[in-house]
Amino acid sequence: MPKSLIYDVAQRAGVSIKTVSRVVNNEPNVRENTREKVLAVIKELNYRPNASARKLASQKSYLIALLYDDPSLYDNPSSNYVLNLQQGALRICKSETYDLLIHPCDYRDKNLNQEVSSLIHNSRVDGLLLAPPLSDQKSLIETIAATDTPFALISPGNKTLTPLSVFTNDREVSAEMTEYLAFLGHKKIAFIKGDPEHKALQERYSGFKDGMRNSGLKIEKNFVKNGDNSFGCGELFAKQLLSLKNPPTAIFCCNDDMANGVLRTAYKMGIKVPDSLSVAGFDDIPLAEQTNPSLTTIRQPVRSMTEHALEILMDKVKNRESKISPDDLLIKAKLVIRESTGKAPS
Amino acid sequence: MPKSLIYDVAQRAGVSIKTVSRVVNNEPNVRENTREKVLAVIKELNYRPNASARKLASQKSYLIALLYDDPSLYDNPSSNYVLNLQQGALRICKSETYDLLIHPCDYRDKNLNQEVSSLIHNSRVDGLLLAPPLSDQKSLIETIAATDTPFALISPGNKTLTPLSVFTNDREVSAEMTEYLAFLGHKKIAFIKGDPEHKALQERYSGFKDGMRNSGLKIEKNFVKNGDNSFGCGELFAKQLLSLKNPPTAIFCCNDDMANGVLRTAYKMGIKVPDSLSVAGFDDIPLAEQTNPSLTTIRQPVRSMTEHALEILMDKVKNRESKISPDDLLIKAKLVIRESTGKAPS
DNA sequence: AAGAATTACGACAGCGCTGTCTTTAGTTTA
DNA sequence: TAAACTAAAGACAGCGCTGTCGTAATTCTT
Incomplete structure (x- = not known):
C-alpha cells in the first residue's frame, strides 16, 4: 500500500488540495456531496495526512503533554494510577x-519549573495536563500560565484555583469513611497523614476531622501521625500506635501503601485485623484486594477523571465552547468496604 | 525568549543555514572552530530546531513506538514493570x-496485527520496541518485519529468533531458584506455571525442570499447575496443593502475583510461611517486599534491559554500527532472598 | 609550486501540508 | 432579470528545515 498524498486524493476526487484539507479538518464551506466524495477517495486510497507537514504549516504541534509525578522514583506499588492516567x-x-507526550517528573525537583518550561518551548506542546501532586505546585502553575499554553489540572478539593480543573471530593469521602468507622463503634480512631505538599492528602485529613466532629468524637493528639506516604512509615507508626497503653481500635491512612504497612505491623504483633483493629486506606490500588485481610479503602475513578480533564483541555486548545457542565467537574470517590474493617472490639 | 530559527543562528555565526544544520545533526565536514562558533550561537540564542520541519524535510518521524501489553487491562499490580519500560x-x-510514542495493547486482541500496522503507517514511526509477551507473537513480528520498519525485541530465552533482541536468562535463573529450594532441604516442590502464550513463563518452567533434575529431584505430576498469572489462580492452586494428603513443602510460582495468592491461601489455612511452607515468586514487583512475610523472588533489571534494547534499535534506525557487544544482550536476573523461603520442615 | 585530491561550505529546491486571498458558483433581493 | 450578496472552491505562498549538488578553500602529491 503506497502512501498517498493530499494531491492524489484531490486529483482522484476532482477537487483542489485545499478542499481535501477542508474535509480532513472538518472546516466549513464544503458542499455535502463533495465532502462525501472526498471522504470516499480518502478511504479508497487509505490517505493519512502527514503529521509533520500539518504541524509545520499550521504552526501547531498537535501534542498534549501529560505531566505526573513518577512513582517509580519511590519504587512504590501505586504505579497503576499512572497507567490509568x-x-x-x-x-x-x-x-x-492529537499525540500524547508522557512526561514523568519528580515533584520535589528544584529544577522542575525550568524543565517544564523547556518542555513547552522545545516540544511546542499545544496543551498540558497536570496530575497531582504536580497540580498543587503553585509556582509550577504560574510558570506554565506565563507561557500562555493552555493547561488543565486534576486537582483535589477546592474549586477556587482555576476554571480549567477537575476536582475530587477527597475531603467529603474521607469524612464518610471516618463516619463509617464511628458507625462500627470505633471511638479511638487514629489517622496517618501523608506528605504535606500533597494537597489531596491534606484534604483527606480535613475530611477525617470533619468526620470525627460529625460523629461527636474527638481527636486525640497522639493518634495523628505525619506520614510520608510510604509503606515503611505505615509500619513504623502502627508500631508506635499499637504499643500505646491505650491504643486506637481503628487506623485510617491517607493512602493504601501506608495502610498496608499498618497491616503488616499488626500481623507481626499478632494483632488480629479486623477483630482487634480496623484498618482503612485510600486509593484502592490493585493490591488492596490482595492483602491479608483485604483492605477497606476509597476508590477514585482515575481514568474518567483524566478523560474529563483532557476534554476540557482540548476545548481550550481548539478554542471551542466547552460542552462539559460544571457538575461533571467534580469526580466522586467511593468507599470500598473489604475485610480490614469491622465492629469495634467491645 | 523569542524562538529563534536556523536563519538567526546562521546569520549571527556568519555561516549558511546548511552549516548550522550540519552542526546540529553532527554531520561531518565542519571545521572544528566553526562548529564551536555555531554551537556557541545556538546556546546564546537558545535555538531548538523545529521538530516538524526536520521531520518533513528529512522524511523521518524521529518517533519510536513502545509496544507493551497493558497490565491495567487485568488490573494487576505489576504495572511497575511498564513504568520501568x-x-x-x-x-x-x-x-x-527522538520522541516516544507509548502504545499499550492487548496481546490477546485478534486485530493486533492490523492495529500495529496502521500505527506504523499512520504515525510513520522510525522504529518499534516490543516488550514481552508481544515480542513472542510470531505473526505480529512478521507483520512488522514486512513493513521494513526497524524493530527490537525484549525477548526471553533463546537467541535464535533475530539479532535485534535483548535476552533474559529466565530459564537459568529459575533453575537456580529451584536448586536453592532443594539446597534448603525441600524435596516436594510444586510449580505454578503461567500463561502458555508467554514465552518467558514457559522458559521459567523449563528452568524449574532443569533445577529439579540438577538437584536429583523428580517432579510429581500433580505438583505442577497451569496458572494464568493472576493472584486468584495462585490462591486456588495453593488451596488444591495444600489440601493434598502429601502436600509440597515449597511452591515456586511463575510470577509474584500468583506467589502472593499462595501466601494468602497459606495465611487463611493457617499454614506458617516459611516454617511449614516456602514460597517463591518471580519478577520482584514492589509489593514483594511488603507481603507478610516478604517474598523471595527473582529480579529483572527491566530499565537497563529496555535501555539496551533501545540502543540497539537506535543503531539500526540511524544505520550505524552497533557498539553493543553480544555479551550485553543477555540481561541477567538475580535471586532476591526474603522471608518466604526457609529450611524444609523436618 | 602547480596540479590533483580532498575537505569545507553554500545555494537552492522541495518535503506535504495549511492560511490567505481570489475567483467562481449559487442564492437572494428588488 | 440584473444587481447584490453569500457560499463553495481554487491558486499559491510559505511553514523551517534537510538533501543534493555545485563551488571555494585546504591539503596532499610529486
Missing part, C-alpha cells in the same frame, strides 16, 4: 488526532 | 532527540 489521556488524544 | 525508553529517546 495515561490510558484516559491516550483515549481522548486519539479521538482528537 | 517507559522510563528506560524515555531516557534513550531523549538522548537521541
Whole structure:
C-alpha cells in the first residue's frame, strides 16, 4: 500500500488540495456531496495526512503533554494510577488526532519549573495536563500560565484555583469513611497523614476531622501521625500506635501503601485485623484486594477523571465552547468496604 | 525568549543555514572552530530546531513506538514493570532527540496485527520496541518485519529468533531458584506455571525442570499447575496443593502475583510461611517486599534491559554500527532472598 | 609550486501540508 | 432579470528545515 498524498486524493476526487484539507479538518464551506466524495477517495486510497507537514504549516504541534509525578522514583506499588492516567489521556488524544507526550517528573525537583518550561518551548506542546501532586505546585502553575499554553489540572478539593480543573471530593469521602468507622463503634480512631505538599492528602485529613466532629468524637493528639506516604512509615507508626497503653481500635491512612504497612505491623504483633483493629486506606490500588485481610479503602475513578480533564483541555486548545457542565467537574470517590474493617472490639 | 530559527543562528555565526544544520545533526565536514562558533550561537540564542520541519524535510518521524501489553487491562499490580519500560525508553529517546510514542495493547486482541500496522503507517514511526509477551507473537513480528520498519525485541530465552533482541536468562535463573529450594532441604516442590502464550513463563518452567533434575529431584505430576498469572489462580492452586494428603513443602510460582495468592491461601489455612511452607515468586514487583512475610523472588533489571534494547534499535534506525557487544544482550536476573523461603520442615 | 585530491561550505529546491486571498458558483433581493 | 450578496472552491505562498549538488578553500602529491 503506497502512501498517498493530499494531491492524489484531490486529483482522484476532482477537487483542489485545499478542499481535501477542508474535509480532513472538518472546516466549513464544503458542499455535502463533495465532502462525501472526498471522504470516499480518502478511504479508497487509505490517505493519512502527514503529521509533520500539518504541524509545520499550521504552526501547531498537535501534542498534549501529560505531566505526573513518577512513582517509580519511590519504587512504590501505586504505579497503576499512572497507567490509568495515561490510558484516559491516550483515549481522548486519539479521538482528537492529537499525540500524547508522557512526561514523568519528580515533584520535589528544584529544577522542575525550568524543565517544564523547556518542555513547552522545545516540544511546542499545544496543551498540558497536570496530575497531582504536580497540580498543587503553585509556582509550577504560574510558570506554565506565563507561557500562555493552555493547561488543565486534576486537582483535589477546592474549586477556587482555576476554571480549567477537575476536582475530587477527597475531603467529603474521607469524612464518610471516618463516619463509617464511628458507625462500627470505633471511638479511638487514629489517622496517618501523608506528605504535606500533597494537597489531596491534606484534604483527606480535613475530611477525617470533619468526620470525627460529625460523629461527636474527638481527636486525640497522639493518634495523628505525619506520614510520608510510604509503606515503611505505615509500619513504623502502627508500631508506635499499637504499643500505646491505650491504643486506637481503628487506623485510617491517607493512602493504601501506608495502610498496608499498618497491616503488616499488626500481623507481626499478632494483632488480629479486623477483630482487634480496623484498618482503612485510600486509593484502592490493585493490591488492596490482595492483602491479608483485604483492605477497606476509597476508590477514585482515575481514568474518567483524566478523560474529563483532557476534554476540557482540548476545548481550550481548539478554542471551542466547552460542552462539559460544571457538575461533571467534580469526580466522586467511593468507599470500598473489604475485610480490614469491622465492629469495634467491645 | 523569542524562538529563534536556523536563519538567526546562521546569520549571527556568519555561516549558511546548511552549516548550522550540519552542526546540529553532527554531520561531518565542519571545521572544528566553526562548529564551536555555531554551537556557541545556538546556546546564546537558545535555538531548538523545529521538530516538524526536520521531520518533513528529512522524511523521518524521529518517533519510536513502545509496544507493551497493558497490565491495567487485568488490573494487576505489576504495572511497575511498564513504568520501568517507559522510563528506560524515555531516557534513550531523549538522548537521541527522538520522541516516544507509548502504545499499550492487548496481546490477546485478534486485530493486533492490523492495529500495529496502521500505527506504523499512520504515525510513520522510525522504529518499534516490543516488550514481552508481544515480542513472542510470531505473526505480529512478521507483520512488522514486512513493513521494513526497524524493530527490537525484549525477548526471553533463546537467541535464535533475530539479532535485534535483548535476552533474559529466565530459564537459568529459575533453575537456580529451584536448586536453592532443594539446597534448603525441600524435596516436594510444586510449580505454578503461567500463561502458555508467554514465552518467558514457559522458559521459567523449563528452568524449574532443569533445577529439579540438577538437584536429583523428580517432579510429581500433580505438583505442577497451569496458572494464568493472576493472584486468584495462585490462591486456588495453593488451596488444591495444600489440601493434598502429601502436600509440597515449597511452591515456586511463575510470577509474584500468583506467589502472593499462595501466601494468602497459606495465611487463611493457617499454614506458617516459611516454617511449614516456602514460597517463591518471580519478577520482584514492589509489593514483594511488603507481603507478610516478604517474598523471595527473582529480579529483572527491566530499565537497563529496555535501555539496551533501545540502543540497539537506535543503531539500526540511524544505520550505524552497533557498539553493543553480544555479551550485553543477555540481561541477567538475580535471586532476591526474603522471608518466604526457609529450611524444609523436618 | 602547480596540479590533483580532498575537505569545507553554500545555494537552492522541495518535503506535504495549511492560511490567505481570489475567483467562481449559487442564492437572494428588488 | 440584473444587481447584490453569500457560499463553495481554487491558486499559491510559505511553514523551517534537510538533501543534493555545485563551488571555494585546504591539503596532499610529486
